Amino acid sequence: MKKFIFALLTLALHECLSAQQPSEEIPQRFMYRISFAPEIGYRTLVSTASEREIAESRDANEIAQIGFTTGIAAEYAFTRNWSLSVGFAYANRGYQTKTAIFNWSAPAQQSPSESFVSYRFGYIDIPILLTYRFGHDRHWTFFATGGAVPSVFLVRSKTLFVNEQNTWTSTDNQRGIGYDRFALFLSAEVGAEYTLSDSFALRLGIVGKRAIAASNPNMATQEYLFSGGLNLGFVWRP
Numbered sequence: 001m002k003k004f005i006f007a008l009l010t011l012a013l014h015e016c017l018s019a020q021q022p023s024e025e026i027p028q029r030f031m032y033r034i035s036f037a038p039e040i041g042y043r044t045l046v047s048t049a050s051e052r053e054i055a056e057s058r059d060a061n062e063i064a065q066i067g068f069t070t071g072i073a074a075e076y077a078f079t080r081n082w083s084l085s086v087g088f089a090y091a092n093r094g095y096q097t098k099t100a101i102f103n104w105s106a107p108a109q110q111s112p113s114e115s116f117v118s119y120r121f122g123y124i125d126i127p128i129l130l131t132y133r134f135g136h137d138r139h140w141t142f143f144a145t146g147g148a149v150p151s152v153f154l155v156r157s158k159t160l161f162v163n164e165q166n167t168w169t170s171t172d173n174q175r176g177i178g179y180d181r182f183a184l185f186l187s188a189e190v191g192a193e194y195t196l197s198d199s200f201a202l203r204l205g206i207v208g209k210r211a212i213a214a215s216n217p218n219m220a221t222q223e224y225l226f227s228g229g230l231n232l233g234f235v236w237r238p
Contacts, residue, residue, distance in 0.1 A: 131143050
């Protein structure tokens with residue numbers, strides 16, 4: 001992901017410095033979009049030697065989990081191909097444990113048959129992204145986007161799900177102790193926009209985000225969150 005963003009910045013700098021003919025007229029310099037991205041989230045663990053076994057046990061018992069990001073963005077096109085956007089979004093990232101199956105030799109009436117634990121992290125994202133558009137035709141335009149996503153940590157939610165007699169119940173515990181208030185993610189996306197009219201377009205991309213610092217830097221086992229999925233959007237060009 002770092003190489004992708006570096007390549008995008010290098011291409012932008014090269015185009016700005018190269019001696020080319022003036023760019024074509026830009027029909028709309030300002031664009032606004034709303035988006036929703038269902039994502040699959042997980043984490044990378046980095047631990048001290050004393051907690052290496054704990055990290056290995058977690059890696060064996062924890063799996064990815066579905067989350068989402070939704071928000072709005074304003075975009076300014078400074079050439080036909082290049083634009084810069086700033087947005088505001090809510091992100092729900094996380095992971096979960098594998099489902100534990102309980103086989104009781106003489107189960108009581110209220111004995112659970114299975115359970116798992118979900119860990120979710122709420123963030124306010126402020127994506128600052130550089131976009132390169134290419135392959136322009138009447139309807140389709142392709143794009144590559146990369147940049148930084150400063151984030152504000154809101155809460156960590158730990159939810160226990162238990163199945164008793166084919167009925168799932170949940171117990172929620174929210175806390176944020178030990179987690180940094182601010183985080184920084186890198187984001188990369190490729191996709192296409194389909195123009196509906198001079199003012200409106202649909203947008204579909206494949207997006208990935210990865211934290212460049214641990215969300216809990218003061219703990220012996222540190223977590224680096226990441227996620228990826230489909231980014232669905234609607235673009236307005238006034």
